[in-house]
Amino acid sequence: MRILVTGGAGFVGSSLATLFKRDWPKAEVVALDNLKRRGSELILARLRQAGVTFVHGDVRVAYDLASVGGFDVMLECSAEPSVQAGYDGTPSYLIDSNLIGAVNCLEAARRHKAAMVFLSSSRVYPMKALRDIPLKVSGERLVVPPGARGLGWSDRGIAADFPLTGARSLYGATKLAAELLIEEYRALYGLIAIVNRCGVLTGPWQMGKVDQGVFVLWAARHLFGGSLTYIGYGGVGRQVRDFLHVEDLYDLIKLQLDRPADWNDRPYNVGGGPALSLSLAELTRECRNRAGRDIEIASDPVDRPYDVPYYVTDTGVVTDRSGWAPKWQTAEVLDDIFDWLRRHQDELRPVLAA
Ligand SMILES: NC(=O)c1ccc[n+]([C@@H]2O[C@H](COP(=O)([O-])OP(=O)(O)OC[C@H]3O[C@@H](n4cnc5c(N)ncnc54)[C@H](O)[C@@H]3O)[C@@H](O)[C@H]2O)c1
Numbered sequence: 001m002r003i004l005v006t007g008g009a010g011f012v013g014s015s016l017a018t019l020f021k022r023d024w025p026k027a028e029v030v031a032l033d034n035l036k037r038r039g040s041e042l043i044l045a046r047l048r049q050a051g052v053t054f055v056h057g058d059v060r061v062a063y064d065l066a067s068v069g070g071f072d073v074m075l076e077c078s079a080e081p082s083v084q085a086g087y088d089g090t091p092s093y094l095i096d097s098n099l100i101g102a103v104n105c106l107e108a109a110r111r112h113k114a115a116m117v118f119l120s121s122s123r124v125y126p127m128k129a130l131r132d133i134p135l136k137v138s139g140e141r142l143v144v145p146p147g148a149r150g151l152g153w154s155d156r157g158i159a160a161d162f163p164l165t166g167a168r169s170l171y172g173a174t175k176l177a178a179e180l181l182i183e184e185y186r187a188l189y190g191l192i193a194i195v196n197r198c199g200v201l202t203g204p205w206q207m208g209k210v211d212q213g214v215f216v217l218w219a220a221r222h223l224f225g226g227s228l229t230y231i232g233y234g235g236v237g238r239q240v241r242d243f244l245h246v247e248d249l250y251d252l253i254k255l256q257l258d259r260p261a262d263w264n265d266r267p268y269n270v271g272g273g274p275a276l277s278l279s280l281a282e283l284t285r286e287c288r289n290r291a292g293r294d295i296e297i298a299s300d301p302v303d304r305p306y307d308v309p310y311y312v313t314d315t316g317v318v319t320d321r322s323g324w325a326p327k328w329q330t331a332e333v334l335d336d337i338f339d340w341l342r343r344h345q346d347e348l349r350p351v352l353a354a
Contacts, residue, residue, distance in 0.1 A: 001027040004071040007078030009033035009040040011206040018050035039207030059101030086170035098174035126166030141279035157314035199271030203246040204340035220352035222291035235299035237281035242272040245328035271313025
């Protein structure tokens with residue numbers, strides 16, 4: 001068994017790579033990464049200690065993937081994962097890595113008759129349609145009123161049949177375009193592929209920054225110092241996201257890979273669901289308690305064009321089909337992140353504080 005993890009020095013890729021190696025010690029697990037993400041270089045020691053082979057390579061370069069040789073499973077975790085990417089007028093890196101890179105990965109998986117797991121995103125859902133969901137203020141957060149529902153959404157969250165018409169961010173567009181290509185590779189070439197549209201994923205080794213990895217960013221700034229801002233929706237932190245510990249994602253992928261053909265049919269929404277969701281204001285309280293200090297949080301009430309006030313995953317289809325449900329609860333996820341930040345503070349502070 002040979003497993004190739006693209007983006008294997010990133011947060012999700014390295015977490016999956018080390019967990020697969022832990023559970024299948026005889027498998028060769030190869031992590032390919034171009035180390036574009038700041039902080040990915042810190043993860044190389046983690047891979048080495050776990051017995052994962054690191055290959056410095058770029059998914060934009062088909063030759064780099066070919067040089068890895070054959071494999072049985074590909075976990076496609078490489079990406080420019082920021083929803084803000086391209087808004088500065090330079091979309092090339094995003095499109096080349098996320099879309100051309102995905103094509104190169106598809107070709108490599110086809111050549112080696114390997115199964116593929118593709119990390120797609122909740123960002124495939126259009127922003128306007130998400131913003132049009134009627135929300136109410138409840139304490140420190142926005143909520144879908146109990147019992148309210150519409151096409152693809154309810155108080156259980158956003159389901160995979162949510163409408164797809166409308167702009168979704170360049171990042172989301174690259175993910176959806178890759179999903180469409182995967183569908184064609186399945187139909188034309190018999191590719192076996194599992195597509196998980198993930199909400200926010202978090203846990204240790206996420207190099208949180210303003211535009212991606214907000215739970216770790218919030219925790220790190222409370223611990224190490226640095227600035228934070230409530231952006232949009234009145235600037236008071238009522239926007240809500242659900243979150244999933246990366247080990248719960250691993251458990252699901254492991255289960256899916258036991259019978260990949262059973263999951264080779266449609267995209268699956270994967271996330272923490274309503275029980276694992278926090279507003280930024282609620283997250284501040286949790287971080288303040290764990291860090292033992294209060295930091296000043298600036299307020300900018302103006303909404304950003306790529307932002308949405310609320311995203312919570314409806315995981316009903318995945319749970320009904322497999323029995324999978326997140327094991328990590330809110331307090332455990334945050335404790336795990338704080339524990340990691342404290343243990344590795346000397347190396348993490350320069351990356352995560354600002
Ligand atoms: N973290 C989340 O909340 C989340 C949510 C939904 C989907 N996803 C998806 O999961 C996957 C992993 O995300 P992550 O959170 O680990 O991000 P990450 O930035 O930590 O990891 C991505 C890795 O890909 C590498 N990379 C970037 N461009 C590359 C290229 N051209 N060639 C090779 N490597 C390249 C980076 O150096 C980085 O190590 C991505 O596809 C992302 O879109 C993540």
